[in-house]
Amino acid sequence: MSLAQQFGFLDEYAKKEIRRTSLKAVAIPGYQVPYSSREMPMGRGFGTGGLQLTLALIGEGEVLKVIDQGSDDSVNAVNLRAFIEMTCPGVGTTRVTGEADLIQSRHRIPEKPLREDQLLVLQVPYPDPLVVVEASEEKRKQLHGEADYSRLLVKLYEDIVKFDEITISHRYPTRINDHYVIDPSPIPRWDVPKLHMSKALVLLGAGREKKIYAVPPYTKAEPLAFEDKPFRVEAFLDERGRRRACARCGCDSSFLDEYVDSNSGHQVYRCSDADWCDEQLTRRSAPEVING
Amino acid sequence: MLEVSAIWTAQVQQQNYRALLDAISHPGWVKSILHQAGSPASTAVLATLLDAEVSLADPEGLLEAADWPLLQASTAAPEEADYILCMGSKAAQFQPRLGSLPSPEQSATLIICVDSLHEGELKISLEGPGVNGNADCAIAGLHPDWLSQREDWVCGYPLGVDLLLVDDSAVLALPRTTRVEVV
Numbered sequence: 072m073s074l075a076q077q078f079g080f081l082d083e084y085a086k087k088e089i090r091r092t093s094l095k096a097v098a099i100p101g102y103q104v105p106y107s108s109r110e111m112p113m114g115r116g117f118g119t120g121g122l123q124l125t126l127a128l129i130g131e132g133e134v135l136k137v138i139d140q141g142s143d144d145s146v147n148a149v150n151l152r153a154f155i156e157m158t159c160p161g162v163g164t165t166r167v168t169g170e171a172d173l174i175q176s177r178h179r180i181p182e183k184p185l186r187e188d189q190l191l192v193l194q195v196p197y198p199d200p201l202v203v204v205e206a207s208e209e210k211r212k213q214l215h216g217e218a219d220y221s222r223l224l225v226k227l228y229e230d231i232v233k234f235d236e237i238t239i240s241h242r243y244p245t246r247i248n249d250h251y252v253i254d255p256s257p258i259p260r261w262d263v264p265k266l267h268m269s270k271a272l273v274l275l276g277a278g279r280e281k282k283i284y285a286v287p288p289y290t291k292a293e294p295l296a297f298e299d300k301p302f303r304v305e306a307f308l309d310e311r312g313r314r315r316a317c318a319r320c321g322c323d324s325s326f327l328d329e330y331v332d333s334n335s336g337h338q339v340y341r342c343s344d345a346d347w348c349d350e351q352l353t354r355r356s357a358p359e360v361i362n363g
Numbered sequence: 364m365l366e367v368s369a370i371w372t373a374q375v376q377q378q379n380y381r382a383l384l385d386a387i388s389h390p391g392w393v394k395s396i397l398h399q400a401g402s403p404a405s406t407a408v409l410a411t412l413l414d415a416e417v418s419l420a421d422p423e424g425l426l427e428a429a430d431w432p433l434l435q436a437s438t439a440a441p442e443e444a445d446y447i448l449c450m451g452s453k454a455a456q457f458q459p460r461l462g463s464l465p466s467p468e469q470s471a472t473l474i475i476c477v478d479s480l481h482e483g484e485l486k487i488s489l490e491g492p493g494v495n496g497n498a499d500c501a502i503a504g505l506h507p508d509w510l511s512q513r514e515d516w517v518c519g520y521p522l523g524v525d526l527l528l529v530d531d532s533a534v535l536a537l538p539r540t541t542r543v544e545v546v
Contacts, residue, residue, distance in 0.1 A: 288388055
């Protein structure tokens with residue numbers, strides 16, 4: 072690809088359409104605004120929705136962080152970051168959450184609380200939470216407009232009848248500003264409360280499904296639940312009921328990934344958010360450095 | 364030699380878009396718009412958002428004739444248009460598109476030119492998504508009828524209109540979700 076390429080890869084008409092769409096998405100919180108998702112030089116389903124948003128948003132001098140499942144070094148993050156570096160000269164990249172102006176992420180929201188001057192772009196595979204109960208998009212749009220989520224609630228209730236709790240582990244249906252229910256992308260339950268009254272604007276892009284939607288800052292985001300079956304996040308308890316900690320940094324307040332130690336065959340838990348884990352490790356080892 | 368203002372360049376439009384995104388994400392924030400000296404900031408806002416895919420109504424004839432071909436937008440009556448350029452000192456004489464229940468985004472965005480977003484006789488307090496608690500604003504050059512008309516337009520959420528108030532150098536947004544109280 073030549074360096075004489077248009078800044079941001081997309082032509083200005085494509086960017087303008089995404090910009091107009093994103094403004095309507097913020098004005099109607101949680102509503103999936105359709106747009107004519109462009110062909111990108113990677114397969115749909117590999118984060119093209121988030122990528123198109125980032126390319127329409129970003130400008131020279133800004134600093135970007137790209138995350139895939141909490142890590143900046145996973146294959147999707149590495150490729151998207153390389154593509155943006157190639158097509159957006161003058162844009163900086165970082166792995167440190169606090170240094171980023173824009174964060175594009177797949178499947179996680181950083182553990183470190185985001186600030187008002189930061190912006191989070193989430194890659195979305197399936198934007199419509201009603202698709203499990205209604206096949207026709209025309210009918211789903213009507214149900215969304217009327218904020219009629221009774222069939223979705225019945226689906227959750229069936230879970231309770233069968234399993235005594237709601238078994239959705241990720242993509243947890245979340246109601247925005249008391250009206251639209253969104254699919255918050257495949258983030259774990261752990262991350263859903265971070266959307267509620269978030270200081271940062273959250274934009275969600277589904278490239279294959281051609282939808283953009285938003286959770287504006289300081290906006291209610293409430294996971295669907297029942298009065299007697301409240302929403303709860305992952306507990307990460309061990310056999311004795313104690314909260315597990317990260318085997319690397321010792322943090323006992325982060326979302327943990329489970330690994331199997333190839334030597335011992337035992338389960339090992341580590342922070343999913345790589346930058347958070349590094350920060351905790353530095354913080355923990357800092358006093359030793361001073362003493363040493 | 365044909366000289367084109369910087370508001371038509373990709374770089375300035377990216378920065379102005381981010382100002383608009385900040386403004387609509389935080390109703391009550393007054394965000395600076397990069398614009399050409401001697402030309403209203405509203406033209407820079409239109410240049411950022413419009414192209415041949417959308418339509419613009421200019422019932423008061425505020426836009427310079429030379430800017431129309433650059434915008435590429437088609438003209439439309441205010442009742443039909445995607446974007447409407449309005450004069451704040453005069454109450455609206457039209458009914459903008461409010462969208463439909465399945466497609467509330469097919470509603471108009473109003474760009475309303477006012478005298479000042481920093482001080483003025485009209486004091487309002489805002490509440491709603493994007494506002495941390497509430498936000499106080501003072502605006503000069505906005506006819507009070509605009510707010511009561513807006514109430515009628517946005518009362519059937521998710522239907523409604525989104526307002527971008529623009530003075531000579533900045534923008535303040537009132538999306539349909541914002542609750543406005545005159546104080």
